[in-house]
Amino acid sequence: MKLFDVLELCTQWFEITHKNNPEAIYPIMNWNCRARAGASQHHGHSHMLLAENFHYGQWEGLRQAAKLYSLENAGFNYFDDLVSAHRNLGLAKTFGEACVFAHLVPFCGYEFKVVSWNYDDNFKLAVSEAVKALIHTFGSECFNLCIHFPPLQNGKLRESATVAEIKNRSLETGDVAMPFMAHLVDRGGVKSSSSDVCGMRIYGSAIVNEDPFSIAQQLGWQE
Numbered sequence: 754m755k756l757f758d759v760l761e762l763c764t765q766w767f768e769i770t771h772k773n774n775p776e777a778i779y780p781i782m783n784w785n786c787r788a789r790a791g792a793s794q795h796h797g798h799s800h801m802l803l804a805e806n807f808h809y810g811q812w813e814g815l816r817q818a819a820k821l822y823s824l825e826n827a828g829f830n831y832f833d834d835l836v837s838a839h840r841n842l843g844l845a846k847t848f849g850e851a852c853v854f855a856h857l858v859p860f861c862g863y864e865f866k867v868v869s870w871n872y873d874d875n876f877k878l879a880v881s882e883a884v885k886a887l888i889h890t891f892g893s894e895c896f897n898l899c900i901h902f903p904p905l906q907n908g909k910l911r912e913s914a915t916v917a918e919i920k921n922r923s924l925e926t927g928d929v930a931m932p933f934m935a936h937l938v939d940r941g942g943v944k945s946s947s948s949d950v951c952g953m954r955i956y957g958s959a960i961v962n963e964d965p966f967s968i969a970q971q972l973g974w975q976e
Contacts, residue, residue, distance in 0.1 A: 756881050757874075759784075759799055763900070764872075764910055766801045771908045777803040778905040781812065784898040790940040799898075803905075812901040812934075820929040830920065832932050836868050843975040844965055846882065849875030850916070853883050855965040855974075861949060862963030863891050863939035871913040872902070872933045883937045886972055895940040903931040 760782075767780045784799040807813050819831035836852045839845045845854035851869035865883035869876035880898070887893035903911050911919070923930040941949050953960055969975050 851875040867935035
């Protein structure tokens with residue numbers, strides 16, 4: 754099964770699950786590739802979840818931070834500025850209006866983010882670009898891929914629209930506009946005997962041993 758097929762299956766699962774529980778409107782998709790990345794089964798598989806009341810923790814926290822950012826910086830959107838910062842630094846590649854970038858402050862050495870206002874082929878291509886970079890360029894054998902989604906609208910993923918239309922609708926409801934956002938991070942080799950998660954990462958700060966500028970240069974993203 755190809756990555757595009759998996760992402761399409763997510764859409765179908767969210768819609769069917771919402772019909773069984775109309776209160777559940779906050780989706781998330783997670784793929785733990787191999788045991789070192791948290792997989793419970795050896796074969797490739799992903800998890801789709803749909804929450805009630807509010808987004809899952811980290812995405813809800815980022816939503817609230819983005820809302821505060823917009824309140825403190827009138828006329829600006831956190832996600833737009835996040836993308837602009839990485840593009841201006843030469844750490845990004847675009848597919849239409851979707852953008853994939855080597856994260857400036859990663860959780861681990863190789864971490865990519867994908868941001869798009871629409872769940873379309875450009876977003877899926879950008880996610881695919883990041884997966885291929887991890888596997889083929891940097892030799893990743895184990896990794897995590899998580900996709901955060903805006904809330905469902907009328908039981909479906911938000912339909913494609915212009916960025917202005919999406920932001921205007923959010924203003925009408927008094928909320929902050931949220932994009933579709935993918936997070937991909939390398940978790941090391943299958944034969945590694947040591948864990949990549951330690952006390953410093955849990956209670957201190959990220960330990961970064963890869964330069965995002967070097968990553969972007971190796972991928973040919975920097976001019």
